[in-house]
Amino acid sequence: MTYEAFHDELRDTRWPLNNGAGSMPAVGFGTLFRDLSTTTAAVKYALESGFRHFDCAERYRNEAQIGVAFQEVFAAGKIRREDVFITTKLWNTNHRPERVRPAFEASCQRLQTDYIDCYLIHTPFAFKPGDDQDPRDVFGHVIYDGEISLLDTWRALESLVDEGRCKSIGLSDITLEALKEIVAAARIKPAVVQIEAHPYLPEWEMLEFCQQHGIILLAFAPLGHGMQPNVLEDAVLTSIARNVQKTPAQVALAWAVQRGTAFLTTSATPSRIQENFAIATLPQRAMLEIKGEISTRIRFNSVVETGVPGFIARKP
Known part of the structure; x- marks a missing residue:
């Protein structure tokens, strides 16, 4: 079976x-590139390929190059600023x-x-203030x-929402216990929580809590970041990929959306950018196999x- 004959709506979730x-x-596009010089071209290509959600951060040191890409594409007139969801993050x-x-x-x-559109606290850890990141x-x-608590910082983000220039706020790289403390004390609840999540780290408990509170769980490294053990070489995923005539990456990304999360993938390679956007709905049987048969x-x-x-660098 092939999904290419019609436009599957999963990518539009x-x-x-x-x-x-x-x-x-x-479906989101991350902007942490090994080679910062590829930033502008990659972001422009991602926009042209259909991505409308971009995840940035002051820590990545390439916001200016991303801004150039946005302005060039917006100036061409086919895509408007209001069509694009832009997240960035407050550094430690x-x-x-x-x-x-x-x-x-x-x-x-x-x-x-x-x-x-969304401003995240990059990590819950406050570092010594200053220009040295x-x-x-x-x-x-x-x-x-x-001398500073996470709640103190959160209160400052709430003020940004009050002023209207920041549409929503959230947290990144946080544990469930720390998230619960902020949710309990917050005047404006987190709208988004960005954490590592993939078939080898499904974070079901975090997802359940987020869904109870209307919080979007946004997964980074949804394909395992090419680390060992390699998620994309998992026998369950590769078998499903063959059956649905998709790549293992497309299977893992479809799983992410179908279970109720958002995801971020990053690539400077046009073919990979296109592949990561071209996801399609998995059969329910495949969803059950990924949940029940992957134990890593x-x-x-x-x-x-x-x-x-x-x-984390691991020895083979």
């Missing part, structure tokens, strides 16, 4: 934001409330946009900021433990 500020496309060194608005304004300026002591240890459980990124992003 949108999840509503719980504060009434519209909806987020489930800007957690103090007085630093939040300047960081937000700087991201808007670099991205060349008057408003942000990776503050370390003489021993190479991260210098944390013990592994986290590939340790950021949730330290606030320092990075995929």
Whole structure:
């Protein structure tokens, strides 16, 4: 069976934001590139391929190049700013409330946009405030900021929503326990939680909590980031891929949307960008197989433990 003969609507899925500020496309494009010089061309190609949800961050150091891509595409007239969902993130060194608005304004300026659809706290860990994004002591240890709580930072984000230039707010790289504390204390509830999630780290408990509170779970590394053990070589996924005449990546991404999450994939390769967008609905049997027959459980990124992003190098 092939799905290419008709337009499957799975790729058009949108999840509503719980504060009434519209909806987020489930299919998202991440902008953390190894080679920053590929940023503008990759983002333009992703827009042309159909992506309408872009995930950025001040920490990625390429918001300006993304802004150039947006403006060039918007100026051509086929895609409008309001057609695109733009997320960016507050970095760890800007957690103090007085630093939040300047960081937000700087991201808007670099991205060349008057408003942000979703602003996330990049990690729950506050680092020593300043221009150095990776503050370390003489021993190479991260210098944390013990004078600020995550709730203090959250209150500053709530103020951005009040002012209208930030449509929604959320959290990233957070544990379920820490999320529960913010949800309990927040005046404006998180609309989005971005965490690592894929068939080897399905985060079912987090997903259940998010769905109870109308929070969108946004998965990064939905294909396992090419790490070992390789999600895309899993026997269950490869078997389903053969049966539905899709790639293992397309199967994993369809699974992500069909179980109720949004996802982010990143590539600078046009064929891969197209592949990641061209997902199609899986048979219910395939969904049950992925949930019931894949037992491998592994986290590939340790950021949730330290606030320092990075995929864990493992010995073969």
